[in-house]
Amino acid sequence: MSRYSLRARVNTFYAGMLALALIVFSIAVYLGVRAFLTRSLERSLSNSAESIVSDYLVPLDRKGDSWFLAEMNESYPPGSSDPFVRVTQGNRIRYQSGDMRDPYVNMSELALPSNPSWFHSIHRETTANGQRLMIYTLPYRALNGSIFFVETGTTIEPIRHVLRSLTEILLVTTPVILILATFGGYFLMSQPLKPVVTLTEQAERVGRERLGERLPVIQTGDELERLSLSLNRMIDRLEEALAHNHRFSADASHELRTPLTIIRGELESLIQMPSLPLPVVDGIGSALEECNRMAKIVHSLMTISRLDGGGEQMEMIPVDLVELVKATLEHMVLLAEEKQISLRFEYGKAVVVSGDPMRIKQVVVNLVDNAIKYTPNSGEVKVTVTSHEKKALLWVADTGIGIPITALPFVFDRFYRSDLARSRESGGTGLGLAIVKAICSAHGGSASVESVEGRGASFRIELPLLAPDVTVTDQARTFASTSSLYQTVGPRDSDKDSLTKI
Template identity: 60%
Template structure:
């Protein structure tokens, strides 16, 4: 699991943004609810005080204390209640409720806050156990006598219970929402990026053998469709460039064959002229050698061009790779004996692949020739062939001079020679491994190299086994049948999209 992938980064950003939003929302809800219910309680206390003043205090002088006590006890019983009420005049308490519910104290235990400065205000007092009580004080001045103080109060415990419940809901709900959002976001991103994964998989296949394939166009009308079209146009330009280079190589090689043949024929005629000086004969011989070398280069370039362009007609048939390789090894033994190089081969049984026997023999011969050429006298060259899964693996290892690390990626390039100081006669023309690579690709195989400078080199060829080749060709035929083309699009999309398969966005 790649944590740096776009899916993880977008999901993380989405969840982080949602977490900040939920935290802000939770704090706002908590503070808003606390302020609302606190103001509601304060408003209720003030309304109670105003009701007592209007309904019971103002008629007190005219209706008497007995009526006042009776009415107050009916509206605000002296037993256990949620709120407390106290009405006092000077030092005299005209009426007082009993113990408040949930608090082990009575109203008489609360200090009086009744004076002119606190009239119309809400005060906060605390019991010995730390419980908070809100009290509202209202002062009424009679025309005669001492002013009357009305006090109403209630505990904030219900508010605390509500806020505690709200806090627990937010505390447990927020992680659940974030987890669900993370899972949902991950699934949604996987769904949204599925076309991108399809493009990536198809792009990996484009160019393994040729550039004729195209990426599927996503008909979504968004950036993904523009990206697929842009990539297809880029592949089309690359295909045109590669095709131009191949045509140039093939045409140049083809055009050079005739002049080289004529040059060689003319030189051979000149060599038959009597009375030539030894220096002239030596010069003509050297020219013939260079002509032969040039002809070999031209033939090799034409071979590579045909293989890469798909125009090479190969006789594909089941080939016993072990028998072919051991036979080639026997033919190369004379070359190894000249340098006193030991040739060994580790094989067992028979391993069949589908291929052109002549071309596969050329692969083995080129690998062995390359290994013998760059291995000093008294060295060794070992060849091994084995079946590994669905592949036949052929390795040629030597104890030669090795290849520098910086040159390893270039060994299959045309005209590349790792040892620039070697002569043409001993160092080759730099096309042997390029031909090996082209033949392997034409056989749906690969060739890789590993080397330690000064200790030797190992070249590994992997080819599909016979049954794997059959499955591969069947899959290719199914792919060709199921691939359909899109009709031309307006304006700039028409030239590219008409050749491309289409995939959906879901």
């Protein structure tokens, strides 16, 4: 799962918010439990001190010291560990319970109450052995004017023990809850996101074979259903705009053919007239060249429009791509020899595709012609045919001037030229690669390019591969006749790639 996917982002946000909530909840529970235990202990100590005053000190004048000691020993016997009790009168200890045993606290180490800030309140002390105590001091003035101090206290070790146990529980359960909730959220999100995955997969397929496909409408009644309907309406508008563009190109090309034919005929008649001045002949010849160039552009535009619109009647038959490329390169070897360019052909076993031989040959011619035009003298053009999985692959690579990286996304666009002057001098119209792309799309394939400026370019053509046992028709073989110009070192009984030089 990509960390940038919608599911990852939502799950990360959900896990983060849950972790924050669990941390806040754990802190709140810890503080709440600690406050509750502390208040409960303080309340217990204060209630015990008040009970001693009301039950034993108030009747002390009437019942005497013996009764007081007997009652105190019975209610708070010596040796009792919790809570400890001490009643003092001035510097005299009237009663003191035994030392605390668990944990051990020596009561004689505790100072007598002397700080007024301790009265009617809880104060804390730490013993020599590190035990922390909580002590409540309650002063009492008897009717005879005697002042008593009642101290009730206990260690806070039980509170600390409970808080330690609570902390351990929270430290263990919080990560477990977070992990389980994160995985649970991840799998729970799979179901709501299934329609989005379906829309994405279908959207990837729209336009690859035909634009008439539509996205499935998710019948959920929520935003996903509205999204699918909106996307389908957008595709309708795009299809209408593209259809209008194709109709315009086809209609314009068709309407231009007749006037161009008439103009060319008139110019050819004029140039045959006797005794024409030389500048006039040159002007008519230049006009004829531009007229022929315009006719080529119009013809190319009509071809692209028919291919894009599905109006091109192509005879789809099994074609051996290796043999077809061989036969095509045979007719182009002279172009390479003129510039002393090495034209190399690498191939392996037979690669059979379903297509129109003439159109596939046009793809090879356009790509190899471009490679030869833009490769300097003594350079190299290499053509490779192979197959991978269910695709036939055709590469045309050269050692030419290359294509600027800024121009790579646009090389298959109509009339696009990375260097206008250079293309014009070489006779290009800016439509050759557009025709290549249209032919590949009509065959259910694709065209792409890789290039480093100054190091050459490599064009890659992908076509659907037919089964190896498909028989190539005699009609297809007429485009793949072997020439004596090739020194074939191709495969004999092996499927390994081999090299043919021209």
